[in-house]
Amino acid sequence: MNYRYSKKLDSFSSSAVREILKLTQKKSIISFAGGLPAEEHFPVAAIGEAFQRVLAAGNKALQYGLTEGYLPLRESICKWMSHKGVTVTPDDMLITTGSQQAIDLLTRIYIDPGDVILVEKPTYLSALQVFRSYGAVLVSVDADENGMVLEDLAAKLKEYRPKLVYVIPTFSNPTGKAWSMERRKGALELCRASEALILEDDPYGELKFGDSSIHYPSLFSLDQHPLGSCVVYTSTFSKTVAPALRTGWVMADPEIIRHMARAKQAADLHSSSLDQQTLHQLMEHFDLAGHIEFVRKEYEARMRQMADLLAEQEWPGVTWNEPKGGMFFWLELPESVDTAELLKTAVDLGVAFVPGVSFFADNTGKNTMRLNFTHNDFEGTVTGMKRLNEAMQTVLVK
Amino acid sequence: MNYRYSKKLDSFSSSAVREILKLTQKKSIISFAGGLPAEEHFPVAAIGEAFQRVLAAGNKALQYGLTEGYLPLRESICKWMSHKGVTVTPDDMLITTGSQQAIDLLTRIYIDPGDVILVEKPTYLSALQVFRSYGAVLVSVDADENGMVLEDLAAKLKEYRPKLVYVIPTFSNPTGKAWSMERRKGALELCRASEALILEDDPYGELKFGDSSIHYPSLFSLDQHPLGSCVVYTSTFSKTVAPALRTGWVMADPEIIRHMARAKQAADLHSSSLDQQTLHQLMEHFDLAGHIEFVRKEYEARMRQMADLLAEQEWPGVTWNEPKGGMFFWLELPESVDTAELLKTAVDLGVAFVPGVSFFADNTGKNTMRLNFTHNDFEGTVTGMKRLNEAMQTVLVK
Structure with a gap:
């Protein structure tokens, strides 16, 4: 049977990135990719x-x-x-x-x-x-x-x-x-x-x-x-x-x-x-306000940890700002780096992030990436950052 | 502020019937309108x-x-x-x-x-x-x-x-x-x-x-x-x-x-x-198959009750068939009757149904109506049918 889809169909098409990120469901991969809250704090x-x-x-x-x-x-x-x-x-x-x-x-x-x-x-x-x-x-x-x-x-x-x-x-x-x-x-x-x-x-x-x-x-x-x-x-x-x-x-x-x-x-x-x-x-x-305050503090601590880990890295030409809230760090890499390519290396090394290009309506930002800091525990974040550093070393010029 | 809606907006517009049926949320009204299952049988x-x-x-x-x-x-x-x-x-x-x-x-x-x-x-x-x-x-x-x-x-x-x-x-x-x-x-x-x-x-x-x-x-x-x-x-x-x-x-x-x-x-x-x-x-x-068989029997009994009640009415020119399954009776009234008009009378008398015209893509069927038999208990159905009969008497020629 020949399916006669709507002309709109292409607008729903999956991206190469999404296909790579599917791999991150493997337990061996530490994912900074998803926008996932910390499971251990669900009430x-x-x-x-x-x-x-x-x-x-x-x-x-x-x-x-x-x-x-x-x-x-x-x-x-x-x-x-x-x-x-x-x-x-x-x-x-x-x-x-x-x-x-x-x-x-x-x-x-x-x-x-x-x-x-x-x-x-x-x-x-x-x-x-x-x-x-x-x-x-x-x-x-x-x-x-x-x-x-x-x-x-x-x-x-x-x-x-x-x-x-x-x-x-x-x-x-x-x-x-x-x-x-x-x-x-x-x-x-x-x-x-x-x-x-x-x-x-x-x-x-x-x-x-x-x-x-x-x-x-x-x-x-x-x-x-x-x-x-x-x-x-x-x-x-x-x-x-x-x-x-x-x-x-x-x-x-x-x-x-x-x-x-x-x-x-x-x-x-x-x-x-x-x-x-x-x-x-x-x-x-239930004390929802109290619960949110608890989660907020936990996330702030996780943000601090990732900020400290980022500060320790020697990544020439990579910049970021401390988030004022929410769930993400946003990194800009040197113009020469394509983070969608880098993601492949990273996943091979056991860590994932979201390449920034998907967040730009005008298809720019190929040298950016988003890191989630709320989902992993402290230990996971340390290991993930080590792996991310390994991946970074393959593209950053000393 | 002047809102500039999509041209599609009209396709979502509410019908007069829906507005009338909102009235049926009142407890005093017995509704044969909704496609609601029997609450007392939820597991x-x-x-x-x-x-x-x-x-x-x-x-x-x-x-x-x-x-x-x-x-x-x-x-x-x-x-x-x-x-x-x-x-x-x-x-x-x-x-x-x-x-x-x-x-x-x-x-x-x-x-x-x-x-x-x-x-x-x-x-x-x-x-x-x-x-x-x-x-x-x-x-x-x-x-x-x-x-x-x-x-x-x-x-x-x-x-x-x-x-x-x-x-x-x-x-x-x-x-x-x-x-x-x-x-x-x-x-x-x-x-x-x-x-x-x-x-x-x-x-x-x-x-x-x-x-x-x-x-x-x-x-x-x-x-x-x-x-x-x-x-x-x-x-x-x-x-x-x-x-x-x-x-x-x-x-x-x-x-x-x-x-x-x-x-x-x-x-x-x-x-x-x-x-x-x-x-x-x-x-x-859970024995879902057993539960469904229980509900099915209950609904068949309710269908039988409504079939018997319909058979007792003296409604010249009104026809229906026994449903082979599901949740609804479908009635055809004489061509001269507009069931959307009849609904107003019915709601005044404390009973509701869905005028059939909404089920026709070509806007025909103004003389039809849908009755749900699964939601009301036996007593409710008896009372509802009495009220429906009163409403019917206002439009049916003896």
């Missing part, structure tokens, strides 16, 4: 108790649920977000299968083939994949240590009249950077003036390192505009509780939420309501 | 035990999983399907967020705007919604008691050269019909000859009533062709275990599965792996 007992509470509440817990999501969970999340300066009601909100689905659903209702989306340079690779699958034209905006460069944003808003601007302003994937307040307010103002909707992806906002007196308010909390918000905000429980529950949420103007809910109804009717109810019980009966 | 204790087994296996259970789905669950489903004449491996299969997502993902990789999809007349309304959202042109094929009319299918395959033919051959939603063997084999042959891919939606296949010696093999099991299957098969645990776990699966040629997995990666990375692992434990340690 397993609390999840077990929360689940028993859900089942004890009766058989109705196992029936079909609302597309918009389990109402008590939405209420708990609203309460949670109110401590972060966000005033929303459950009507301004949709529960999704991870924040990945929020990105997908918004693109689905908002983007036509040929529409321009502005993205950070670099940015989350799976968002790029979604945008491309809907035929969007991706344009990168320059970024520095403080976030998107406002002059470049202004110029590109003017030139391309984009419908959407996708950003991870707080502890970016892949760079671990946090935007300054000036950039946050400036970007908001520029996007509102040019009627470009901002999609703010915030999976890492709870994982802040360093000076605890510094706060990074979300663009969404800074916006809260009476004439309709220009920010769609998404976050997830994947990094703070556990990824297996696949539960994220998206907050926006209720009109946008209503349209996204209809798209979700077509996509999967609703997300697992067992997981949603379990998370609701967890939020009500 | 709550077994699900609780299965979940504890998952957590006992260690923290890794809560980590990110594979997009394709939890491998042991895929293996268990393959074993399960082998008793139904289907020989597949986990590579021929993808776990989805309900079978709704399987419909969505296949459409996403297979259909371009303007492509024709043939559908039964009538058929599952949420599949129509998905197809429309991707810009497909829907063409209805005539159906009678034995399934799609082969002459009409042949004519429409020739006229439209459709890429896809969507069918629910075993206990259809909304009609409860089962295709004869002749129609199954005939449709397969015609579709293969014209290179039209068949999407076989089979959520109800386990819920068979009447003569237990009659079997309805899936089109997928009849196909199993060495040169690539022409059938994509999807089913779900929603009707046999519980909907809250939102776990379905899709089986097809591994090339199609590979493409669907890439689309799923963009859509939501993977479905809840907690639910998947729980279902795997359930399949290994």
Whole structure:
């Protein structure tokens, strides 16, 4: 049988890198590649108790649920977000299968083939994949240590009249950077003036390192505009509780939420309501804030360890900055190095990372790489860095 | 802010009917509308035990999983399907967020705007919604008691050269019909000859009533062709275990599965792996076949009760057939009656159904309705039918 696929099919095609990374599932390989939280810190007992509470509440817990999501969970999340300066009601909100689905659903209702989306340079690779699958034209905006460069944003808003601007302003994937307040307010103002909707992806906002007196308010909390918000905000429980529950949420103007809910109804009717109810019980009966603080500290210690190990290396021409939060180090190697090639050597030596090129909409950054520091324990990280050093020695000129 | 939505937006728009049906969430209304299983028969204790087994296996259970789905669950489903004449491996299969997502993902990789999809007349309304959202042109094929009319299918395959033919051959939603063997084999042959891919939606296949010696093999099991299957098969645990776990699966040629997995990666990375692992434990340690047989008998008794109640009514010009399985009765009223109008009266009187027009791609069937018989208990059904009779009396001419 000759299958007659959609013309869109190529936009979903797998990359060579992904094929190599499949190899990293072998136990012998230490992976700095995935964006995996530390398994040993999952609140397993609390999840077990929360689940028993859900089942004890009766058989109705196992029936079909609302597309918009389990109402008590939405209420708990609203309460949670109110401590972060966000005033929303459950009507301004949709529960999704991870924040990945929020990105997908918004693109689905908002983007036509040929529409321009502005993205950070670099940015989350799976968002790029979604945008491309809907035929969007991706344009990168320059970024520095403080976030998107406002002059470049202004110029590109003017030139391309984009419908959407996708950003991870707080502890970016892949760079671990946090935007300054000036950039946050400036970007908001520029996007509102040019009627470009901002999609703010915030999976890492709870994982802040360093000076605890510094706060990074979300663009969404800074916006809260009476004439309709220009920010769609998404976050997830994947990094703070556990990824297996696949539960994220998206907050926006209720009109946008209503349209996204209809798209979700077509996509999967609703997300697992067992997981949603379990998370609701967890939020009500477990010290989630305390748990997050515990995980945050652990991750900061792991970040410190990797920073120290990186500082010990003698890698001429390789630079990085200490992440302000999140889960990743971002390395720039000399221009001559292709990290996708280097990955093959590294995997042979028993260590993996993600070549940076996948995070660039414009296919640049071939000399960059992303290292995850949250998943491996101290010992694993030491061994992994030794192996990475061996791989580095094959490409770096002394 | 002026939101600049996608041109596709209208395809997701809510219907007047859906708005009315929201009212049926009130406790005072007896609903024959939803496709809800009976809550009192959910295997709550077994699900609780299965979940504890998952957590006992260690923290890794809560980590990110594979997009394709939890491998042991895929293996268990393959074993399960082998008793139904289907020989597949986990590579021929993808776990989805309900079978709704399987419909969505296949459409996403297979259909371009303007492509024709043939559908039964009538058929599952949420599949129509998905197809429309991707810009497909829907063409209805005539159906009678034995399934799609082969002459009409042949004519429409020739006229439209459709890429896809969507069918629910075993206990259809909304009609409860089962295709004869002749129609199954005939449709397969015609579709293969014209290179039209068949999407076989089979959520109800386990819920068979009447003569237990009659079997309805899936089109997928009849196909199993060495040169690539022409059938994509999807089913779900929603009707046999519980909907809250939102776990379905899709089986097809591994090339199609590979493409669907890439689309799923963009859509939501993977479905809840907690639910998947729980279902795997359930399949290994619980008598699922025995449970399904218990539910099946219960549903057959409820179907019988509603058949008897319908037979008692004096409704001139109203016809129906006994469902061969599944969850629904399908009623045809006199041509003069608009059931969408009748629904308003019915809801005022405290009972709800789904007007049939939503199940027709060609917007016909305004005088039809779907009644669910699985969700209400005996007493509820008696009361609901009394109220429905009151509503009927307002439109039926004596």
